[in-house]
Amino acid sequence: MLVGSTLLLGWYWPIMGLIVGSGSLVYLVVTGLMSLRYVAAAASLANRWDTKLGGALADAISCNTVVKAFGAEAREDQRLAKIIAKWRHLMRRTWERAAIRGTGQSFMLVILKAAVVGYALHLWSRGQVSAGEVAYVLTSLSVLYGYLRNLGLHLRNVQRSASDMEDLVEIQGQPLGVADHPGARAIGIMKGRVEFEKVDFFYGDCQLPLFNALSVSIKAGERVGLVGRSGSGKTTFVKLIQRLHDPNGGRILIDGHDISTVSQASLRSQIAIVQQEPILFHRSVADNIAYGRPGADQAEIEQAALLANAHHFIRSLPDGYGTQVGERGVKLSGGERQRVAIARAFLADSPILILDEATSSLDSESEVLIQDAMNRLTLDRTTIVIAHRLSTIRTLDKLFVFDGGRIVEEGDHESLMHIDGGVYRRLFERQTLELTGNLTQNQLCRDDVAGARWARS
Ligand SMILES: Nc1ncnc2c1ncn2[C@@H]1O[C@H](COP(=O)(O)OP(=O)(O)OP(=O)(O)O)[C@@H](O)[C@H]1O
Ligand SMILES: [Mg+2]
Structure with a gap:
């Protein structure tokens, strides 16, 4: 529609067509460049810090018991505050850039409008075009204006969606750890071998x-x-x-x-x-x-x-x-x-x-x-x-x-204990020793406490 309207205008008024055509082109190229290079770059970085902030929050909440146990609330607060400050700065930068782009778009449209209206009035004042023709140009311009604004909005939305989906696309692109074969059957385990x-x-x-x-x-x-x-x-x-x-x-x-x-x-x-x-x-x-x-x-x-x-x-x-x-x-x-x-x-x-x-x-x-x-x-x-x-361990079959x-080594407890210098025998003996060691220590502690009580009385 945009191209058609411009061509129609150019057919009757070549210079007017040139002004509208080149103005629209400049508007679209500048909007596209600003969206992809200027705003998207900032949005991408802000998104990365948004993910970081989510991770830091999840960490602080899910590891709350460890944080408390080490009395590290202040340390965690500081860490979070640093991340939030950076995130806030990057978010503001993204919004500012988006606002600059929006203002730039409006500015370009105003200039285009002024150029077209100015040129039409100039021709009318010199008697080269009639009032009806000027009205026709102004009507065409308002239609074109709507298309251009919509296109600008679409470009903005595409950029915003692409930035928001960046993480999702990255995750989607990761290969599955374990994938089922196409048409994999269900297994029916009867015995369990x-x-x-x-x-x-x-x-x-x-x-x-x-x-x-x-x-x-x-x-x-x-x-x-x-x-x-x-x-x-x-x-x-x-x-x-x-x-x-x-x-x-x-x-x-x-x-x-x-x-x-x-x-x-x-x-x-x-x-x-x-x-x-x-x-x-x-x-x-x-x-x-x-x-x-x-x-x-x-x-x-x-x-x-x-x-x-x-x-x-x-x-x-x-x-x-x-x-x-x-x-x-x-x-x-x-x-x-x-x-x-x-x-x-x-x-x-x-x-x-x-x-x-x-x-x-x-x-x-x-x-x-x-x-x-x-x-x-x-x-x-x-x-x-x-x-x-x-x-x-002792009651298992193998x-x-x-x-x-x-x-x-493979076998039941008894047979493995018969292997001289065997790995299992050494592990078992060490565990038994630790256990008896702990018992003796507990016994000693109890004796100490009993002794102290006896001495006090
Ligand atoms: N996800 C992983 N990625 C890379 N290496 C791993 C991973 N999980 C385990 N390993 C490594 O594989 C080896 C065997 O680990 P595994 O967890 O099977 O040991 P384990 O016998 O169960 O030990 P434990 O008695 O401490 O539980 C270890 O050297 C470990 O570092
Ligand atoms: Mg293990």
């Missing part, structure tokens, strides 16, 4: 493989413990079973199905997991337990809690099963959170269970309750435990001893 066939795996850019041709198998219903030093590959082993990463070589089979060919959602929905530090939702206890099987009724939820030795403590909470547990379950103790997570796993009733035991020590009553619940939970299902507690990504 797990096999690693010459599995190679390394993290990201790390060129040294963590697992190198790792082959191992876990029978259906077997209870296997993973033990080994920190960083030896235990967590990675279970992550590969959940298909949180794909191996770089070899295959992982569950009941004979290569898990890289099945859908991730179906696989993970049939593997229950109790994490080292169970994370609960900021919802009621009942909702947290029912997460293992959406749609479970109250009786099923309570049955699962009973099996997990959690029913009694839940009943004593202010609102029983309806009690809100706070963000990530902060209103419950570590042992209580674990039992809720175990109840969730009971309800999920999955053929494969992964337990990542808590390393932090629990009081002996909690430990007995949790151990008792775990024994019930692991009955008749393939269980893989990242084992830290001596009480768990132990895999990890060292630097290799399984260096």
Whole structure:
């Protein structure tokens, strides 16, 4: 329309057409350049600091307990204030540039209008055009004016949307960590046999493989413990079973199905997991337990809690099963959170269970309750435990001893203890020693306190 109107005007009045055509062109080029070079550059930087500000805020809020524990409120305030100052400066700069662009656009349109009206009046005063022709030019100009203003607005909107979507486009462009094959089938796990066939795996850019041709198998219903030093590959082993990463070589089979060919959602929905530090939702206890099987009724939820030795403590909470547990379950103790997570796993009733035991020590009553619940939970299902507690380790069918990504020993507790100078034997003996050491120390402390009390009396 804009081009058509300009050409029509130029057909009757070539010089007028030239003024309108070149004026419109200058207007569009300057608006485009200002949007892309001047405003977009500032907006892009401001957006980056907007993301930074969001991250800093999330950090300060989610790590609030650490901030308080270190009395670092003032330090965090200062850090946040610096980021906010920079963000405010960049935001203001973007708005100022956008305002300058808007003023520039209006200014160019006013000049164009003045030039056209001035030239038309000049021709009319010299009698070269009639009043009707001047009226025709002014009407055409007001139509053109509207088009130009709209075009300017569109350019501005495109620039603003492109700047706002910058982060989104970047995230969208990132390759998926683990992608399902097109038309990947759902897996139906009946028995729960797990096999690693010459599995190679390394993290990201790390060129040294963590697992190198790792082959191992876990029978259906077997209870296997993973033990080994920190960083030896235990967590990675279970992550590969959940298909949180794909191996770089070899295959992982569950009941004979290569898990890289099945859908991730179906696989993970049939593997229950109790994490080292169970994370609960900021919802009621009942909702947290029912997460293992959406749609479970109250009786099923309570049955699962009973099996997990959690029913009694839940009943004593202010609102029983309806009690809100706070963000990530902060209103419950570590042992209580674990039992809720175990109840969730009971309800999920999955053929494969992964337990990542808590390393932090629990009081002996909690430990007995949790151990008792775990024994019930692991009955008749393939269980893989990242084992830290001596009480768990001894009762498992088989132990895999990890060292630097290799399984260096395999067998039950008794047979591994018979390997002279074996890795497991050394680990076990050290743990027992630490435990007895702690006990003796506790005993000594108690004796000291008793002695002091006796001396005072
Ligand atoms: N996301 C990751 N990116 C890069 N390297 C990683 C990643 N996760 C783990 N690693 C590395 O892989 C190795 C094995 O880690 P893994 O978490 O499997 O050990 P672990 O046996 O579970 O240790 P821990 O007993 O401390 O939990 C470690 O050297 C670790 O630094
Ligand atoms: Mg680990």
